[in-house]
Amino acid sequence: MTDVLLHLCSPPEWRAALEAGVVAPPSLTDVGFVHLSTADQVALPAERLFAGRRDMVLLAVDPGRLERAGIEVRWEPGVPGDPESMRFPHAYGAIPATAVLGVLPYRPDDDGRFSAPEVPPLxxxxxxxxxxxxxxxxxxxxxxxxxxxxxxxxxxxxxxxxxxxxxxxxxxxxxxxxxxxxxxxxxxxxxxxxxxxxxxxxxxxxxxxxxxxxxxxxxxxxxxxxxxxxxxxxxxxxxxxxxxxxxxxxxxxxxxxxxxxxxxxxxxxxxxxxxxxxxxxxxxxxxxxxxxxxxxxxxxxxxxxxxxxxxxxxxxxxxxxxxxxxxxxxxxxxxxxxxxxxxxxxxxxxxxxxxxxxxxxxxxxxxxxxxx
The missing domain is CATH 3.40.630.30 (Gcn5-related N-acetyltransferase (GNAT))
Known part of the structure; x- marks a missing residue:
C-alpha cells in the first residue's frame, strides 16, 4: 500500500496518541478536523510550522481504516499562501492509532528544508x-x-x-x-x-x-x-x-x-x-x-x-x-x-x-x- 495519508507530528505527540488510542491534536477541537497531507503536499505544512526541526515524524494513515471507522475525509483548501488549486485531506474525527501503518522519521536536508518524503510500500x-x-x-x-x-x-x-x-x-x-x-x-x-x-x-x-x-x-x-x-x-x-x-x-x-x-x-x-x-x-x-x-x-x-x-x-x-x-x-x-x-x-x-x-x-x- 502506497496511497497512505500522512499526519505530521512530534514523537512525544505520537507516544501520547498511542496511550490514548487516538490521534486527536488540538486542531480537532479548534477547527473540527485532523490535518492530513499526501506525500507531495506534506513539505508545505512542515516548512510553515516546523522549519529546521530534525525530530518530526510522519504517521502513515490507511484511508481504508478511516472509512471503516466512520471517519469522513474531505479534500479542502489549505491556508492562505498554499497553492489555490491544492486540496488537502482533512479527517473529521479522531484517528484511531491502529489506522497508522508506519511511522516515518521526517528530516530536513542540510539546509534545513523539507522535501517530499519517500514512502515505502506498507x-x-x-x-x-x-x-x-x-x-x-x-x-x-x-x-x-x-x-x-x-x-x-x-x-x-x-x-x-x-x-x-x-x-x-x-x-x-x-x-x-x-x-x-x-x-x-x-x-x-x-x-x-x-x-x-x-x-x-x-x-x-x-x-x-x-x-x-x-x-x-x-x-x-x-x-x-x-x-x-x-x-x-x-x-x-x-x-x-x-x-x-x-x-x-x-x-x-x-x-x-x-x-x-x-x-x-x-x-x-x-x-x-x-x-x-x-x-x-x-x-x-x-x-x-x-x-x-x-x-x-x-x-x-x-x-x-x-x-x-x-x-x-x-x-x-x-x-x-x-x-x-x-x-x-x-x-x-x-x-x-x-x-x-x-x-x-x-x-x-x-x-x-x-x-x-x-x-x-x-x-x-x-x-x-x-x-x-
Missing part, C-alpha cells in the same frame, strides 16, 4: 521491515547523514550497538561503509563499528566479511495477529516493570559476552526504557518461585507490534514458558487493535523454525555487521 512485509529502523531513528540522540543512509547515535546507551550504528541501503561498497563508520562512530568515541544493511545486494556479505566484519543474516518475520495462537495457557505470565527483568537480562549478557562491565550490561537493558518514550512497551515475565525465568517484550506502534527479547534461563527451558509469553503478547496486540506482529531473528537460529510454526513468515532479510 504491505505487511513492508510494515515489518520498517518498524525496527524507525524505532532506532526516533530514539537516537542525534542522526548523521552518511553515504547510502543514516547513522544513529544514542548518548545514554553507548554500549548498545543496536542504537549506535549505521543504517544503510543495499549496494554501499565496503570502502565507503568503513570510512563512514570511522568518521561517525569512531568520531563519537565508540569502540565498535556496527551496520544494519537493509535489503542487502548480492555480494554485500562477502565483501564485508573479507574486510574483517562479522556478518549475521537477519530475517524479519511477520504474522497477522488473527493467525497467532490465542491466550490459552498464559496463567503464569505476568505483566511487569522493565527493572524486574534486569537480573535475567544481566545474567544473559554476562554469559554471552565475557568481560562485560556493569555499566555495559545496564545499557543493554536501559535501551528498552528509552524505546518506551516512542512506542508503547509491554514487559512480560514468568516466575518460578521468586525468580523471573522467562521473558519477552512487545512494542506497539500503531497497527503494528514488535516482539523482542524472547528469552528463558537455561534451567527453565522446555516447560512451555516462551510459548505462553508469545501467546500473552499476541493477546495484548489483539486487544489493542493491532493487526500485525513482527520480529527479527537470525537466519540460522532454531527459533526461526519455531516462529514459523507459530504463524510467522519471512518478510525480508538484512545484514547485521560488526567490526571491533
Amino acid at each position: 504491505d505487511d512485509a513492508g510494515r515489518g521491515r520498517l518498524l525496527q529502523p524507525s524505532i532506532l531513528r526516533r530514539t537516537a540522540t542525534r542522526e548523521v547523514g552518511i553515504a547510502g543512509g543514516v547513522a544513529v547515535l544514542t548518548d545514554s546507551v553507548p554500549s548498545s550497538m543496536l542504537h549506535n550504528q549505521l543504517l544503510v541501503g543495499p549496494g554501499v561498497d565496503t570502502a565507503t561503509l568503513v570510512a563512514e563508520a570511522d568518521r561517525v562512530l569512531g568520531g563519537a568515541g565508540l569502540t565498535h563499528a556496527a551496520a544494519y544493511v537493509l535489503a542487502p545486494a548480492p555480494g554485500d556479505a562477502d565483501a564485508l566479511r573479507a574486510d574483517g566484519w562479522r556478518i549475521e543474516d537477519l530475517v524479519t518475520m511477520c504474522a497477522p495477529v488473527a493467525d497467532l495462537p490465542d491466550a490459552t495457557g498464559t496463567e503464569l505470565v505476568e505483566t511487569v516493570d522493565l527493572d524486574e527483568l534486569r537480573p535475567l537480562f544481566d545474567a544473559s549478557w554476562r554469559e554471552r559476552v565475557p568481560g562485560i562491565t556493569d555499566d555495559q550490561a545496564a545499557h543493554l537493558t536501559d535501551r528498552y526504557r528509552i524505546e518506551d518514550a516512542v512506542v508503547a512497551l509491554h514487559c512480560y515475565a514468568v516466575r518460578e518461585g521468586d525468580r523471573v525465568v522467562a521473558t519477552c517484550l512487545l512494542k506497539r506502534d500503531g497497527g503494528t507490534a514488535w516482539l523482542d527479547a524472547v528469552e528463558t534461563v537455561p534451567d527453565a527451558r522446555r516447560r512451555g514458558h516462551a510459548n505462553a509469553l508469545i501467546r500473552a503478547a499476541a493477546a495484548t496486540a489483539r486487544d489493542a487493535g493491532c493487526d500485525l506482529v513482527a520480529l527479527d531473528t537470525w537466519a540460522d537460529d532454531w527459533k526461526r523454525a519455531w516462529y514459523a510454526r507459530l504463524g510467522f513468515t519471512d518478510a525480508g532479510h538484512a545484514l547485521a555487521a560488526v567490526r571491533d
Whole structure:
C-alpha cells in the first residue's frame, strides 16, 4: 500500500496518541478536523510550522481504516499562501492509532528544508521491515547523514550497538561503509563499528566479511495477529516493570559476552526504557518461585507490534514458558487493535523454525555487521 495519508507530528505527540488510542491534536477541537497531507503536499505544512526541526515524524494513515471507522475525509483548501488549486485531506474525527501503518522519521536536508518524503510500500512485509529502523531513528540522540543512509547515535546507551550504528541501503561498497563508520562512530568515541544493511545486494556479505566484519543474516518475520495462537495457557505470565527483568537480562549478557562491565550490561537493558518514550512497551515475565525465568517484550506502534527479547534461563527451558509469553503478547496486540506482529531473528537460529510454526513468515532479510 502506497496511497497512505500522512499526519505530521512530534514523537512525544505520537507516544501520547498511542496511550490514548487516538490521534486527536488540538486542531480537532479548534477547527473540527485532523490535518492530513499526501506525500507531495506534506513539505508545505512542515516548512510553515516546523522549519529546521530534525525530530518530526510522519504517521502513515490507511484511508481504508478511516472509512471503516466512520471517519469522513474531505479534500479542502489549505491556508492562505498554499497553492489555490491544492486540496488537502482533512479527517473529521479522531484517528484511531491502529489506522497508522508506519511511522516515518521526517528530516530536513542540510539546509534545513523539507522535501517530499519517500514512502515505502506498507504491505505487511513492508510494515515489518520498517518498524525496527524507525524505532532506532526516533530514539537516537542525534542522526548523521552518511553515504547510502543514516547513522544513529544514542548518548545514554553507548554500549548498545543496536542504537549506535549505521543504517544503510543495499549496494554501499565496503570502502565507503568503513570510512563512514570511522568518521561517525569512531568520531563519537565508540569502540565498535556496527551496520544494519537493509535489503542487502548480492555480494554485500562477502565483501564485508573479507574486510574483517562479522556478518549475521537477519530475517524479519511477520504474522497477522488473527493467525497467532490465542491466550490459552498464559496463567503464569505476568505483566511487569522493565527493572524486574534486569537480573535475567544481566545474567544473559554476562554469559554471552565475557568481560562485560556493569555499566555495559545496564545499557543493554536501559535501551528498552528509552524505546518506551516512542512506542508503547509491554514487559512480560514468568516466575518460578521468586525468580523471573522467562521473558519477552512487545512494542506497539500503531497497527503494528514488535516482539523482542524472547528469552528463558537455561534451567527453565522446555516447560512451555516462551510459548505462553508469545501467546500473552499476541493477546495484548489483539486487544489493542493491532493487526500485525513482527520480529527479527537470525537466519540460522532454531527459533526461526519455531516462529514459523507459530504463524510467522519471512518478510525480508538484512545484514547485521560488526567490526571491533
